Amino acid sequence: MNVKRYSLRFKAIRSRVSTPHGGSDAVKRGHPDEWENILDAGNRQGPLTLRVNARRMSVAQYLDVLKAEHIEAAGIHAVRLKTPMAVDKIPGFADGVVSVQDAGAQLAAQLPNARGASERICSA
Numbered sequence: 001m002n003v004k005r006y007s008l009r010f011k012a013i014r015s016r017v018s019t020p021h022g023g024s025d026a027v028k029r030g031h032p033d034e035w036e037n038i039l040d041a042g043n044r045q046g047p048l049t050l051r052v053n054a055r056r057m058s059v060a061q062y063l064d065v066l067k068a069e070h071i072e073a074a075g076i077h078a079v080r081l082k083t084p085m086a087v088d089k090i091p092g093f094a095d096g097v098v099s100v101q102d103a104g105a106q107l108a109a110q111l112p113n114a115r116g117a118s119e120r121i122c123s124a
Contacts, residue, residue: 024039027039048081048084048100049078049080049101049106050073050079050090051078051099051100052078052079052097052098053096053097053099056097057097059075059076059079062092066079069091071085077103087100
């Protein structure tokens with residue numbers, strides 16, 4: 001591929017991605033064989049992951065609620081919906097049974113050694 005064609009292709013791909021200034025250049029340098037796939041993957045919609053309020057019900061109980069509503073989901077510590085949907089359509093969202101939260105943030109609360117009801121972990 002000649003330099004001009006390569007440059008045009010790179011500009012076309014760069015315009016599709018939303019990375020901070022210079023971010024796509026860094027990905028290209030660091031992963032010359034896979035940079036296009038990496039940038040494309042970064043623009044895909046992520047999964048919709050829910051945190052179940054443990055004071056209201058367990059993850060297993062909430063999965064049963066979703067199954068009864070014919071909503072496909074899976075999870076152990078967090079619930080990942082197979083197909084994302086508007087929050088006003090998610091059972092229990094308006095009532096505080098679940099909230100949207102990244103699975104990684106949910107796992108962070110299990111890492112520290114909080115003791116007792118007076119200590120809480122907050123992810124921001």
